[in-house]
Amino acid sequence: MKTKGAISQFISKYYLHFNAATLVDAAKAYEVQLSGGAKMLVSLAGAMSTAELGKIFAKMIRKDKVHIISCTGANLEEDIMNLVAHSHYLRIPNYRDLTPEEEFELLEKGLNRVTDTCIPEEEAFRRLQKHIFELWKDADDKGERYFPHEFMYKLLLSGVLEEYYEIDLKDSWMYAAAKANLPVVVPGWEDSTMGNIFASYVMKGELKASTVKSGIEYMTYLADWYNWNSDKGVGFFQIGGGIAGDFPICVVPMLYQDLEEENxxxxxxxxxxxxxxxxxxxxxxxxxxxxxxxxxxDIDTPKFIIESDATIVAPLIFAYILDM
Structure with missing residues (x-):
């Protein structure tokens, strides 16, 4: 019999009602899914990478507790930015009190704020830019095409960023995903920083837009994956809302309503x-x-909604699943 750790025992004992109870119920049902052989999709919205969810999410990936990820382009790149520029980040606990003038000062210093955390433009965005451009350009010259996450996997596995690492690799969920070659879907990648940078090269005539595969291709990629992996079920664990969740969940009605695959x-x-x-x-x-x-x-699909802060809730659920 599995032995649960102190965190799991604590939430089992004290999280008994309302959102707290739903947290425990959802974690237990997640385990039931895995024990029955089902796969699990996890979607990441917001700025979960900048919130350093990778510290525990990477372990979920290594322990085979998640089998496919849907995330925003921001989460895809910001985990790597944290990996190579962590010491240059600036935390601003009093962010609610900043004046517009103080916000503009941060802009002038190259510090892009995400709630209480500023991402350093030069050490994060530009450091990645010069290396990812080389991969884009090489593919472009060869007439090759890849998904956004595949370019990021190539970047991580090439070793060119190793001199910049500022956190332990085990705390990077993108590195764990790259090592496992985990399937990832990144809808709306174009609105991320790297997507914006790629678009600027296209407008300058230095790259072709087709070098990075499109959202429609991501949907067909996901559909193929779902068909191959849904024999024992595929669960959907959604952190936040928006396109990271809406895009992948639509693959099911697309398959059976639009493609008319009735089974x-x-x-x-x-x-x-x-x-x-x-x-x-x-x-x-x-x-x-x-x-x-x-x-x-379906009518009988186990359904849970936890109305709370994902930076608090997700690590607790993951800790329960990991027996921590």
Missing amino acids: TPFWSYFCQISDSTTSYGSYSGAVPNEKITWGKL
Whole structure:
């Protein structure tokens, strides 16, 4: 029998009601999915990489607790930025009190703020830019095409960033994913910093837009993966809302409604951690039952919504699954 660690025992004893109880129920149901042979998709919205979720998420990847990831372009790149520029980040605990003038001072210093944390432009964005451009250009010259995450995997595995590493590699979820060659879907990559930089090279005529594969190709890539891996079920663990969650969950209705593959199974589990409460027309705040009407979840799909801060909740759920 598995022995749960101190963190798991604590939440089992004290997290008994409301959002706390749902956290425990969702963690237990996640384990049931894995024990039955189901695969699990985890989606990352917001700035979870800058929040250093990689410290525990990398372990989830290494322990085979997650089998495919959907994330924003920001999360894809910001984990690597943290890896190579961590000591140059600036934390601003009093960020709520900043004046517009003080915010502009941060801009002039090359410090792009994400809530209480500033990402250093020169040490993070530009340090990656010169190396990723070489990979883009090499592929472009050869007429080769890759997905955004594949370029990032090449960057990490090439070794060119090793001289810059400022945190332990075991705390980088992108490095863990690259080593495992884990499938990743990055919808809307174009709105990330690297996506913006790539677009600027296209506008200057230095690269072809087609060198980076498109969102439609990501959807067909995900559809193929789902068909190959859904025989025992695929669960959906959503951190935050937005495109990182909406894009991949739509693959199921696309397969059986639009492609008319009638035997396509629904997602076998659903959990969302979100600070977006239920409101009018909000996808991020929609209750799971609404997804039944869109052909994403079944009547009996285990469904959980935890209305709380993902930076607090996700590590606790992952700790439970890892028996910590």
